[in-house]
Amino acid sequence: MPSAAPRKTVQDEGPKAAYPFTAPTEPAKVPAPSRPVDRPGPVNDSSEIISSELDDSSAYGTPDYYAVADYRSHPFSPVPRRVLDGSEDIGSTPAAVTSGAPTELQARTVRIYKPVKTATQSGDWHGHSWKMDWDILQKGHRWENPLMGWQSSSDxxxxxxxNFASKEDAIRFAEKQGYEYFVQEPNxxxxxxxxxxxxxxxxxxxLKTIRTKIEVSPAAKIATLPTLRLAALRRILSPSTTPHSARSTASMSSSTQHVARPKAPAPWKELFIAHTSKQHMESPEFVLSTVHTAPADSPVPYVPxxxxxxYRGMWAELPPNEHxxxxxxxxxxxxxMPTFTTDVRMDKVPELFGSSxxxxxDVAQAQGSGGGGPVEAVWWVKDAGTQxxxxxxxxxxAPDIEGDDAAESSGVRTVKSEIGKRMYxxxxxxxxxxDWSWNTELTGHFGSFKQPSPGKPVSEPYNEQEEKMGEKVTTLDDSVARRNFRVVIIRPREVEKTVLTxxxxxxxxxxxxxxDALQWDTVETWP
Structure with missing residues (x-):
């Protein structure tokens, strides 16, 4: 019998036929068996096998779904997609036909691969040989074990x-048997x-030098002493004898200087700014959640x-505003740190102070700078499908962040300390x-807040001279608008990006x- 000519296979691109055969798209309809088939169940004789013959009118190459089967477990037999009979034009008769191999072994798809080294062991003894394993038959009647619930199969x-000594030996064996095969090369x-x-x-x-510690020379230490002494002196001096510009510099130095700062922007910042731009959001609205003191009869101390x-932009990076x-x-x-502006008379400001x-x-305690209560903000970018x-x-x-009338309050010191730690x-x-000023940054966010008090009944009297709906502010020194205006800075502890495209x-x-590390840790989770 002539031997089959060598055949080329493309690796890692799926199953390749070892012989030119095209399976039918659908199996031909097979007439019902001559006798009725009972449902699976126990039988008296453990060796009892029920079989039926395939009708002569069925199409060539159609799987014999009525081949020898064990009906004690399932009414279908695990036969492959086609059955060989030796008439295939492949140059030689497959060994699966001449050897009398069971139907379940004919025209199977096999994988030829080389196993990798065990991750828990340093030796690679099991990775020297090539292996071959078989596919899972679609009709390989699987059932659930009634005792343990395991998945059982008759395949x-x-x-x-x-096991094979080489890849070539495994390929020759697959071609000899008439198997479809694909080769999975090892890494x-x-x-x-x-x-x-x-x-x-x-x-x-x-010469490459690796520094493990930052050393400061004695000369550099001496050079910094005048600056440190001047900053301390400015804090001790009374506000009345310190110019505004000097007090501004001292305020910045005392709160944000000589502190450990982040070294690089957050990994999510660039994409977040792009999503909140006008390219994706015409108006960057977001939902802000705070906690409010619960009523006296509530079982919990706070309610959402x-x-x-x-959204106005990141703190210290205010974008240009034509208005x-x-x-x-x-x-x-x-x-x-994202920012937004608000009216001090709104409920959210006392909530940030009360939950801090x-x-x-008291509302009077929430009129200046301070706060620090927990919040949660959510943006939905519809165009990008991202939350x-x-x-x-x-x-x-508040305006007291750099004032002329009083020393720094505890709220001002808290804001400068907590926010300054996250500025880089x-x-x-x-x-x-x-040269950087808190008051300048505050004024850069300035907006119009001259309407009547939010939430106040319209039937109650109000100052009609100063408070009007839709009143526009034409000067930065408007006393009423400046009194009501506040900037809120969100200091993130955790940011979640959910992509739902x-x-x-x-x-x-x-x-x-x-x-501790002054950086962001990233973890990918299930949505």
Missing amino acids: FMQGTKL ERKRIPKAYASQFLHTPGK RARYCI NTAPTNARIFASD GGHAT WRVKGEAFVV FQQDAEGKEG DPDHSRRYRYTWNV
């Missing part, structure tokens, strides 16, 4: 593996020879409150740290602020 080749480890002595070999070029707000001509700070600092560490109980969820604390910036220097800074490949990423 005896399902867990069978053959070989690339080993780079290393030696401890190589560290001391001479290599041309500049939610409302829509307008606000106020001067802005030089590009010195940057941050990953200070636990303010952003920001969890953290919110701090309120821009790589292309346009000035010095002392494709339901089959949805993803969620959680970014958590690591206080």
Whole structure:
């Protein structure tokens, strides 16, 4: 009998036929068996086998679904997609036909692969030989074991593996048997020879120096003493004898200077800014949730409150605003803290003070800078199919952040300390740290808040001279608008990005602020 000519196979591209045969798209209809088939169940004789013959009118190559089958477990027999009879034009008769192999072994698809090294062992003994395993038959009647609930199968080749000395031996065996096969090449480890002595070999070029500690020379320490002494002196001096510009620099130095800062922007910041731009959101609204003191008869101390707000940008990175001509700070600092503006008379401001560490109980205690209560903000970017969820604390910036009439309050010190820790220097800074002003940044967000008190009944009297609906502010020195205006800064502790563009490949990423490492930790989770 002539031998089959060598055949080429394409690796890692799925099953390849070892002989030119095209399976029918659908099996031909087979007439019902001559006698009725009972439902699966126990029989008296354990060797009893029920079989039926395939009708002569069925199409050639159609799987014999009435081949010899064990009806004690399932009414179908696990036959392959086609059955060989030796008449195939493949140059030689498959060994599966001449050897009298069971029907379940004919025209099977096999995988030829080389197993990888066990991850828990350092040796690679089991990775020297090539293996072959069989596919799982679609009609391989599987059933659930009634005792243990395991998945059982009558396909005896399902867990069978053959060992070969080489890939070529496995391919020749598959072609001889008439199997379809594909080769799965192993991923070989690339080993780079290393030696401890190589560290001391001479290599041309500049000598590489690795610094493990930052050392400050004595001269540099002496040079910084005047600056430290001047900053301390400015804090001690009374406000009446300190110029406004000097007090502004001292305020910045005492709160944000000489503190550990983030070294780089947050990994989510660039995409977040792109999604909240006008390209995706005409108006960047988001839902802000706070906690409100519960009524006296409530079983819990706090209840949630939610409302829509307008995102204004990142703190210290205020984008240009054609409606606000106020001067802005030089590009010195940057941050990953979203901001929005609000009216101090709204409920959200007392809620931020009441749920903070200070636990303010009176509205009068929420008129200045401070706060720090927990918040959660959610953006839905419809065009990008992405939801952003920001969890953290919110701090309120009021006109007393840099005032002339009193010393810094505890709320001002809290804001400058907590917010200053998360501000970092821009790589292309346009000035010095002392040139940056909190008051300038506050005024850059300035908006119009001259309407009557929000939530107040319209039947109650109000100041009609100063408070009007739709009243526009034409000057930055409007006393009423400045008195009601506040900037709220959200300091994120956790940011979640949920991508829902494709339901089959949805993803969620959680970014958590690591206080010790001063960086963001990223984890991908199920949506």
